[in-house]
Amino acid sequence: MKAKLATLFTLIVLVVLNVGIWSYVNNPLQLPSWNSTMMGVTYNGTRRDFNPELKNYPTREQVQEDLALLSDKVHSIRTYTSLEGMEVVPEIAAQNNMHLAMGAWIDLFDDTTTEQDRLKIEEKNRRDIESLISLSNQYPKTIVRTLVGNESLLRARSKLAGPIADQITEQFKGQLSEQDIKDKIETEVKVKVAEKASQLIDYIREVKKRTWKPVSTSETWDIWEANPALVEEVDYIGVHILPYWENVPVDKAPGAEGYAAVDYVFKRFYELQQKYPNKPIVITETGWPSDGPPQKSASASLVNEAKFLRAFLNRATAENVIYYVIEAFDQPWKIELEGTAGAYWGLFNADRQPKFPMEGEVVANPMWRNFATGAALLSVILMSAFLFTRKSLKLPGKLLFGIVANLAASVLFWSASIAAAQYQTSFSVVFWSILLMMQAMAILVLLTESLELAEVLWHRKGRRTFTPLTPSADFKYPKVSIHLPIHNEPPEMVRKTLNALAKVDYPNFEVLVMDNNTKDPEVWRPVSEDCDRLGPKFRFFHLDNWPGFKAGAINYALENTAEDAEIIAVIDSDYILNPDWLKAMVPYFDQENVGFVQSPQDYRDAHQGTFKDMCYWEYAGFFNIGMVQRNEYNAIIQHGTMTMVRKSAFEKVGAWGEWCICEDSELGLRLYEAGYDSVYCKESFGRGLMPDTFSGYMTQRFRWVYGAMQIIKKHWRHFLPNKKSLLTPAQRYYFVAGWLPWFSDALALLFTGASLVLTTLLVLNPLHSELPINAFLLPTIGLFVFKVGRGLWLYKARVACSILQAMGAALAGLSLTHTVARGTLQGLFTSGKPFMRTPKYEAQGPLIAGLLVIWQEILLLTLLIAGIVAMRMEPQFDNTSGRLWVAVLAVQAVPYLATFLTILISVAPNYLPGKKLAAEELDVDE
Known part of the structure; x- marks a missing residue:
């Protein structure tokens, strides 16, 4: 009876410690609060089930639901296109007393583009431009600025960089130093991107000519820095500053105050302002993903998204910076384009639920109690199945196995909690199932081997210990x-x-x-x-x-x-x-x-x-x-x-x-x-x-x-x-x-x-x-x-x-x-x-x-x-x-x-x- 009570006490203590560790890891963080209305967010109305190939774009009813949800939280929204369901946004934004930065998606072509593809690109661009112009003139009080293209030159640069690098490396290898080759590649890429800018500039000039609203395009800060000719053509600079993609961590070094990522945003903002002092600047994208792979020391997490946004919003308001946070809602379909992180930039998840509060405490895993309970129950089952049946196992052995059982259960539910927080496809469900099964197998091995270790080291004297016998004199052989x-x-x-x-x-x-x-x-x-x-x-x-x-x-x-x-x-x-x-x-x-x-x-x-x-x-x-x-x-x-x-x-x-x-x-x-x-x-x-x-x-x-x-x-x-x-x-x-x-x-x-x-x-x-x-x-x-x-x-x-x-x-x-x-x-x-x-x-x-x-x-x-x-x-x-x-x-x-x-x-x-x-x-x- 004493042994059973000791085992029960051990079990209870270990489970309480396990839940306590879950609670400590998910201890609510005290962050600076944001209790005002945001200036702007980027908006894409696609839902969780969106598929670009099926073209199941958002309906009018869905856009109405979204803007009604956002109307008391933001003053303005920004779109990336004037097509694909976004045609109704100006009307609905006006109904909700919201301003709008309307965009047109522009693709650029190059020397490798076939004539057929070029015609398709021009036709798609033309439809988006015409829709943008029409909507801008139709809703002049709602649409306060327009954006012709989104990272069009950045995408062109990414496409050009590889072939140019291969060509120059092959041509000058052995003739120039490695650094000279690198410089030559960078110069040639800049020249080619500047050439592509002429296509974009033609569209910008047309929109400026046919509308009365300020016109620009959205590019990353380095594209603007390298293309002053483009700056001359726009009414304002629409800049993207995304420290996550540039490997900048949210936090500063331990002991330092403030947030490195927010400082980085304003550093780049003021550098552009200093270089182009006579041109207004609008931050058309900044934000932080709640999930995704680390970019060197930049880590994507729910807590880091909350840290970045609260700190940025407070500072941007204090310094009178015009901004659009990326983005209103998570976009699971972007995983195919940008990797996992692409899906998780939203203030709301894909089901239109807030991912974290803008005031008060923030918890790393809001559902942690459910998973901690699951881990506790599994550990109780494991410990009960083995510890109460091992009467010859001493207390240290029971402690060892109990610790391993709790650790194993927590790891399994920790993994499951991550899977539950992510957007799953049919493939990812299979992938996660395989990973969890492999992890479960590894845990089974860990449990059996830890039990053997416990029994060998802390086993009471064996009941079935056999030694060589000496037969009696009358033994019948x-x-x-x-x-x-x-x-x-x-x-x-x-x-x-x-x-x-x-x-x-x-x-x-x-x-x-x-x-x-x-x-x-x-x-x-x-x-x-x-x-x-x-x-x-x-x-x-x-x-x-x-x-x-x-x-x-x-x-x-x-x-x-x-x-x-x-x-x-x-x-x-x-x-x-x-x-x-x-x-x-x-x-x-x-x-x-x-x-x-x-x-x-x-x-x-x-x-x-x-x-x-x-x-x-x-x-x-x-x-x-x-x-x-x-x-x-x-x-x-x-x-x-x-x-x-x-x-x-x-x-x-x-x-x-x-x-x-x-x-x-x-x-x-x-x-x-x-x-x-x-x-x-x-x-x-x-x-x-x-x-x-x-x-x-x-x-x-x-x-x-x-x-x-x-x-x-x-x-x-x-x-x-x-x-x-x-x-x-x-x-x-x-x-x-x-x-x-x-x-x-x-x-x-x-x-x-x-x-x-x-x-x-x-x-x-x-x-x-x-x-x-x-x-x-x-x-x-x-x-x-x-x-x-x-x-x-x-x-x-x-x-x-x-x-x-x-x-x-x-x-x-x-x-x-x-x-x-x-x-x-x-x-x-x-x-x-x-x-x-x-x-x-x-x-x-x-x-x-x-x-x-x-x-x-x-x-x-x-x-x-x-x-x-x-x-x-x-x-x-x-x-x-x-x-x-x-x-x-x-x-x-x-x-x-x-x-x-x-x-x-x-x-x-x-x-x-x-x-x-x-x-x-x-x-x-x-």
Whole structure:
């Protein structure tokens, strides 16, 4: 009862802290208020569902609704066109006592424009100009100024800059310095833009001639600065000053008062005023987006939009500046033109709801309470599901898991809150769904691994700790049939195994050696002769063209096992047994429900070099951490060596599965499904040989992963809650939790591929390609750091090795990440992969051969490094999100770098001075 109360108290405290953090992050900000009527805003009446291709422009009724909403908030509005539903704006503005800056959209053509396209451009321009002139003359009291074109020259400059730069660079490369080429490009672009200005000037002159209102055009401050001839033609300067697009942050440096972005607007305004003192200036666009990618240190957010607008409005009023804030309503359709930020410049969202108040406090996420509640509920569910069922878990372990559960739930709902605040299309809904599913998978891995960490470090004394037994004097030793399958194995290695078997201290056993499908008699006959030499306990069978691989061979042994045998033991052909294995472990079968007894895999060749030392400790981690913990819940993985199975159990569950290349693990699962228990003793009773090459190491791991996927496809129904399966909830959990990291590696491979595609798009087309939000980048980096730290912590707690050996094990494990990913994906989507034998006494090949083995990893590593370099060279991504993305690419590169380093370590002895001994010469008896 006390333990449950302590758990409940822990749960409540953590949830309260979680909600408290949400509240702190969304603490209302006190900003300068604006409580007057704005001078002007830009207006585009399109709605959330607007599609330029469908041309579903705003209706009269919609414009009436919009202007009625704006009438008590602004004195004037500005339009960008006099067509596309905006023809009714002057009439409705007059009804609402609003002034109007009416615009016409003007496109310019150049030398590359075809005659047909030129005629279309001129026809569209003409219609807009005629509508502007007509409306200006029809509503002289409402329309106070006109604007012929919107960033027409800026768009022309953007179109001209690329071809001009390419042409001049190619022409003068090697003749002029880089700076001279840059200056020449800038000069030529200015000349060409000035030429295009003549088209715009013709329209301006016409409107001035045919109307009585002041006429100008809208351009960015730098276009006006570079084109005094254009200034001469207009009645006033209509300038756009948008600090967000110029990488200027809203706030000044910490400690400084004021707002950098607002200061920047007025700095540019007064510079233009100083250059053209006799020309009135109107700020026809300024503002800040509430969402979008960062532009270096300029960050788009709801709070920053509120900061900028409140500060700007107060200062503009104080300094008598005429302005139009961009814009009245969010425009989701602009995402296609300007990227995400293009949709979020409105004072109101696309549904005509205010995005933030102009007076009083501003909250970063107005809906934060809903998402905080969701995060709290999810964390309660997660903690309740695990903490109340872990009676042996101490309080620090419960705290650790509880903290991770709350953090995971908050990250998931943080991401969901960002998605909910954005305008979604069919594509973006699918995109967000995939991202959230991947994040959920990463969170599942994080939760399972944090629970394992908590249980290993803070677990009360084990209830299922098994140690070697000493049989009583009157113990009746059941007969054990030891099965030794071999295929094309070095006879001198098998001889060591047989000699060790002959020394087993057990009164009642037999040894069946099955050689399946070894073609060369010089390989299998010496083994047959050794069996003859060792006496009648040893029987040898040579099987030609035998199906089923290893499983087929040991099934044959089952059929030929002595009738009085009660226990079946299986070892691999390279294992040298301790004499007391059977005596120490067979007595556990006195418990009628024990189906199989497992001893750990162990190895005798770690001394053969750094590569094998790394592999040795990587294997040791699983058998000293994962298997020990799973044993507490009767949920271990059966392995095909150092295992014993009750013979009668085969009659109940069937023989070894010849369809599965991990027949051992599959049989163990069937035994659990039939209700049998297992025993795992972590003491080593036999030692084999590790793969001699990295290729062998990869092949072995691929087989394990592929076989696991076969098992999942065959047995998945048993992991669902149902009454037919005898699997306990803990067994279901530990099997699924054990496979989750492999699925995570497969998803990571897909994510890496997507990251490379996105990085390419970012570099080639930065305007229309955006970085993932930080809500996905930060957890990716954090999960990697957690996994590395967790692994080292677990090794320190459970594995008797040095920190360097633990780091070597981590490097070896990371080096197999791509292999695991391939095995997972191929295992899920293919079937019938043949059994892959791990070669013994394999000669280490040259470096080039090793590099060819890992060509996929090298390719991905090269592409990721190239992506990192390209991102660092792109000024636009010199911001927090850009640096986080580079960090994500670096994290993704780590496993491939680990593979490259491991292959170098494995072949290094070939290139070091001294005599090179073959693996068989290095092998030792134990």
